[in-house]
Amino acid sequence: MKKIIVQKFGGTSVADTERIKSVAKIVTNEKENGNDVVVVVSAMGHTTDHLVRMAQTLNPNPSEREMDMLLSTGECVSMALLTMAIQALGYEAVSFNAAQVGIFTENVHTKARIIDIKTDKLRKNLNEGKIIVVAGFQGITSDGEITTLGRGGSDTSAVALAAALNAERCDIYTDVEGVYTTDPRVVPNASKLDEISYEEMLELAHAGANVLHPRSVETAKQYEVPLRVRSSFKTDNLGTLILGVDKMEINKPVAGVAEDSSQIRIVVCDIPDTPGEAATLFGSLAKKNVSVDMIIQSYARKSSNTNDIAFTINKADLPQAQEVLNEVKDKLNAGDIKIDDNIAKVSIIGAGMIDRPGIASTMFQTLAESGINIRMISTSEIKISCLINKEDAQKAVKALHEVFALGSDEVADVKGTLPDV
Ligand code: ASP
Ligand code: MG
Numbered sequence: 001m002k003k004i005i006v007q008k009f010g011g012t013s014v015a016d017t018e019r020i021k022s023v024a025k026i027v028t029n030e031k032e033n034g035n036d037v038v039v040v041v042s043a044m045g046h047t048t049d050h051l052v053r054m055a056q057t058l059n060p061n062p063s064e065r066e067m068d069m070l071l072s073t074g075e076c077v078s079m080a081l082l083t084m085a086i087q088a089l090g091y092e093a094v095s096f097n098a099a100q101v102g103i104f105t106e107n108v109h110t111k112a113r114i115i116d117i118k119t120d121k122l123r124k125n126l127n128e129g130k131i132i133v134v135a136g137f138q139g140i141t142s143d144g145e146i147t148t149l150g151r152g153g154s155d156t157s158a159v160a161l162a163a164a165l166n167a168e169r170c171d172i173y174t175d176v177e178g179v180y181t182t183d184p185r186v187v188p189n190a191s192k193l194d195e196i197s198y199e200e201m202l203e204l205a206h207a208g209a210n211v212l213h214p215r216s217v218e219t220a221k222q223y224e225v226p227l228r229v230r231s232s233f234k235t236d237n238l239g240t241l242i243l244g245v246d247k248m249e250i251n252k253p254v255a256g257v258a259e260d261s262s263q264i265r266i267v268v269c270d271i272p273d274t275p276g277e278a279a280t281l282f283g284s285l286a287k288k289n290v291s292v293d294m295i296i297q298s299y300a301r302k303s304s305n306t307n308d309i310a311f312t313i314n315k316a317d318l319p320q321a322q323e324v325l326n327e328v329k330d331k332l333n334a335g336d337i338k339i340d341d342n343i344a345k346v347s348i349i350g351a352g353m354i355d356r357p358g359i360a361s362t363m364f365q366t367l368a369e370s371g372i373n374i375r376m377i378s379t380s381e382i383k384i385s386c387l388i389n390k391e392d393a394q395k396a397v398k399a400l401h402e403v404f405a406l407g408s409d410e411v412a413d414v415k416g417t418l419p420d421v
Contacts (some may be wrong), residue, residue, distance in 0.1 A: 002034065002035060002036045002126075003034075003035050003036065003167075003168040004035065004036045004037075004038060004126070004162075004165050004166070004167040004168060005030050005035045005036070005037055005038075005167060005168055005169055005170075005171060006037075006038045006039075006040065006158050006159075006161050006162040006165070006167045006169070006170045006171070007026070007027060007030060007037060007038070007039050007040070007158075007170075007171045007173060008039070008040040008041075008042075008136065008154060008155060008157075008158035008170065008171070008172045008173060009023050009039065009040070009041050009042065009082075009173045009232060010042045010154065010155075010172075010173065010174045010175065010232075011042045011043055011044060011045050011046065011047070011048070012045065012174070012175040012232075013042075013173050013174065013175065013232035013233075014041055014042065014044050014045075014078045014081075014082060015044055015045035016044070016045070017081070017085075019232075020078070020081050020082050020085050021085055022232070023082060023085070023173075023232060024082060024085035024086045024088070024089055025089070026173065026232060026235060027039055027082075027086055027131060028086060028089050028091050028131070031091060031131055035168070036126045037131050037132070038122060038126070038131075038132045038134060038161060038162075038165065038167070039082065039131065039132065039133045039134065040133075040134050040135075040136040040154055040157050040158040040161060041075060041078040041079050041082055041133060041134075041135065041136055041154070042074075042075060042078065042136050042137065042154040043071075043074025043075050043077065043078055043137070044074070044077060044078050044081075047074040047077070048071055048074050048137075048151070051070050051071055051073070051074060052067075052071070054070075055067060055070055064109035064110045065109050065145070067109065067110055067148075068109050068110060068138075068145075068146050068147055068148045069146055071137070071148050072097075072098075072135070072137070072138040072146050072148055074137075075097075075135035075136050075137050075138055075154070076097055076135050078135075079095040079096075079097070079133045079134065079135045080095050082095070082133050083095040083133045086131055086133070091131055092128070092129055092130045092131065093130055093131040093132070093133060094125055094130050094131075094132060094133070095132075095133040095134070095135070096121070096122075096132065096133075096134055096135070097134075097135045097138065098134070098135060098138040098139045098140050098146075098157075099140040099144070099146070100121070101117065101118060101121060101122060101134055102116075102117065102118030102121070102140070103117050103118075103134075103138070103139045103140060103157065103160070103161075104116045104117070104118075104139065104140060104141070104142060105139030105140065105141060105147045105149070106141070106147075107141045107142075107143075107145070107147075108147065109145075109147055109148075110147075110148055110150065111148075111149065111150040112139055112141075112147035112148065112149055112150075113149070113215075114139060114149070114156070114157075114160045117160055117161060117164035119164050119165055122161075122165060123165075134157070134161065135157075136153065136154025136155075136157040136158060137149055137153045137154045137157060138157075149215075150213075150215075152210075152213040153213055153215075154213075155172055155212050155213040155215075155216035156213050156215045156216040156219060158170050158172065158216070159216040159217075159219045159220045159223075159225055159227065160219055162220075162223075162225045163219060163220075163222075163223035163225050167225065168226075169225070169226045169227070169228060170220065170225050170226070170227050170228070171227075171228045171230060172212065172216075172227060172228065172229045172230070173230060173231065173232035174211070174229060174230070174231065174232065175231065175232070175233065176211065176229075176231060177192055177230065177231045177234060177237050177239060178192045178193065178229050178230060178231075178237070178239035178240035179192070179193050179196055179201065179204070179209070179211055179229055179239075179240040179242070179256075180192055180193065180209075180256070181193060181255070181256045181257065181401060181406035181407070182209075182256055182257040182258065182259075182397055182401050182406065183209070183259070183397070186259070186394050186397050186398065187257075187397060187398055187401045187407070189407035190401065190406070190407065191406060191407055192237075192239075192240065193240050193255060193256070194238075194240065194241065195240065195241050195242075195243065195248050195249075196240055196241075196242055196248075196255055196256075197242070197243065197244065197245035197248055197351050198217055198220060198221035198242060198243070198244060198245070199221070199245055199351055199382055200245075200255045200256070200349050200350060200351055200382060201217045201242050202214060202217050202218065202221070203258075203347070203349045203380070203382060203383045204255075204256050204258050204349055205217055207258035207259075207260055207345070207347040207349065207383070207385065209256070209258045211229060212227075212229065217242065220242065221244075224244060226241060226242070226243050227241070227242040227243075228240065228241050228242070229242065245351045248351075252350065252352055252404070252405075252406070253350050253352040253353045253356045253359055253404070254348045254349065254350040254352070254353060254359065254400075254404040254406065255349055255350040255351070255352070256348075256349050256350070256406070257346065257347070257348055257349075257397050257400045257401050257404070257406065258346070258347045258349065259344055259345070259346050259347075259393050259394075259396075259397050260344065260345045260347070261343075261344045261345075261390055261393060262314055262315055262316075263293060263312040263313065263314060263315065263343060263345055263387075264312065264313060264314075264315050264318060264339060264340060264341040264343065265310060265311070265312050265339070265340045265341075265343050265375070265376070265387065266310070266311055266312070266313065266321065266325070266337065266338070266339050266340075267308055267309070267310040267336075267337070267338040267340075268281065268308065268309050268310075268325070268329075268332070268334050268335075268337050269306075269308045269334065269335040269336045269337070269338065270304065270306040270307075270308065270334060270335030270336070271306055271307060271308065271309055271332050271333070271334045271335075272305065272306055272332070272333050273300040273305050273306055273307050277309075277332055278297065278309060280328055280331060280332060281309065281328055281332060282295075282311075284324045284327065284328050285313075285321060285324050287324075288320040288321070288323065288324050289317075289320065290313055290314075290317045290320050290321050290324065291313065291314070291317070292311045292312070292313055293311070293312045293313065293314075293345075293378075294310075294311060294312045294345070294376050294377075294378040294385065294387060295309070295310070295311045295378075296309070296310045296311070296376050297309045297310075298310075306335070310376060312343070312345070312376070312387065315341065318339070325337055342389055342390050342391075343375065343387055343388070343389065343390055344387070344388055344389070344390045344392070344393035344396075345385050345386070345387050345388075346385065346386055346388060346393060346396045346397055346400065347383050347384065347385040347386075348363055348383070348384050348400055348404065349382060349383045350382060351382050353381075353382060353384075354381055354382065359384065360379065360384050362403060362404075363384055363386065363400060363403075364377075364386075366399050366400055366403045367386060367388065367396055367399070367400075369399075370392075370395055370396065370399045372388050372389075372392045372395065372396050372399075373388065373389065373392075374386045374387070374388060375387045375388060375389070
């Protein structure tokens with residue numbers, strides 16, 4: 001049986017008919033390699049943004065069902081045009097929307113999750129030698145309603161299709177050459193990673209590097225689909241391969257540095273030091289769908305028998321969080337509530353930091369030497385994040401990138417002197 005390669009092309013890769021012609025070449029080259037090819041496309045250029053703006057001029061609060069009806073059209077345009085371009089090169093090709101394939105999602109509009117993908121039609125057409133082009137970002141419910149997967153969701157469509165078809169690989173073609181050690185706009189000598197693990201990529205994605213839709217990486221990890229991120233503009237560059245940590249050769253303790261300025265910090269002061277207070281606060285936030293990232297509870301003050309709880313949330317969730325805080329403030333008997341949006345989170349990420357002492361202390365020392373004050377710290381097995389003042393963010397990223405030698409091939413010296421985390 002032939003190997004199946006799933007290729008996904010983002011908006012900039014299919015922005016106009018010239019770009020679509022070059023994508024058709026990339027697709028048919030893969031077919032010439034002797035593989036079966038399933039292509040997933042995003043809407044052309046900024047089509048989706050444009051559709052959103054049009055909707056908003058007609059109705060500030062459009063129904064989610066109609067938004068899905070509207071936004072799902074963008075991908076239908078690019079799938080048909082790309083199929084025509086492939087056919088013009090003398091290949092057999094056919095396009096399908098999500099309903100035709102059977103990409104079933106839950107019954108939720110604008111951010112549905114994929115539940116099941118039917119593969120019979122795809123396999124039949126592949127067996128007939130055809131190249132298949134599928135509309136990304138969209139799905140269908142069991143009662144025939146059109147849904148979408150959330151902005152950037154075509155990546156997830158592609159990975160889910162690759163998993164369902166047991167594909168050899170999923171290639172995500174985009175406008176960058178791969179995954180970088182940090183944002184090359186901030187650190188010009190940032191280097192492209194040849195390999196990175198799913199776990200690291202997920203942490204990078206959540207820490208503010210928006211190369212891939214995080215859910216696509218989760219799906220790839222779950223079904224062990226090897227993912228390649230590469231440029232549709234520079235095809236001689238193989239990009240970055242994302243795979244299981246067990247299949248990688250780790251040579252650097254830190255793979256990347258990320259920065260996220262989309263959070264705000266909330267401090268609830270003088271909460272009585274009794275059981276159940278944190279549960280009330282975070283339980284109420286969870287009920288309003290506000291996800292919390294970093295949390296610090298201070299040591300209880302003996303004199304007043306109270307402590308402070310500081311936490312960070314996404315800026316967009318502030319209105320809901322404020323509602324919750326107004327509700328629970330009296331219940332908690334809390335004092336002042338302080339909200340601070342002058343913050344940034346910088347994170348270092350690396351599967352190689354497991355069992356490697358000194359990484360955390362090197363990070364803290366580097367920030368200290370740059371005169372940067374750390375306001376909160378959180379850690380996971382493969383990530384250390386520090387909350388700092390927003391104006392220090394770029395300086396912090398540059399200093400950390402430098403100290404962990406991410407711009408070159410040498411392994412960083414991480415012998416710290418402070419206790420390890
Ligand atoms: N066209 C959709 C968006 O702009 C989906 C995607 O591009 O992945 O969000
Ligand atoms: Mg995208």
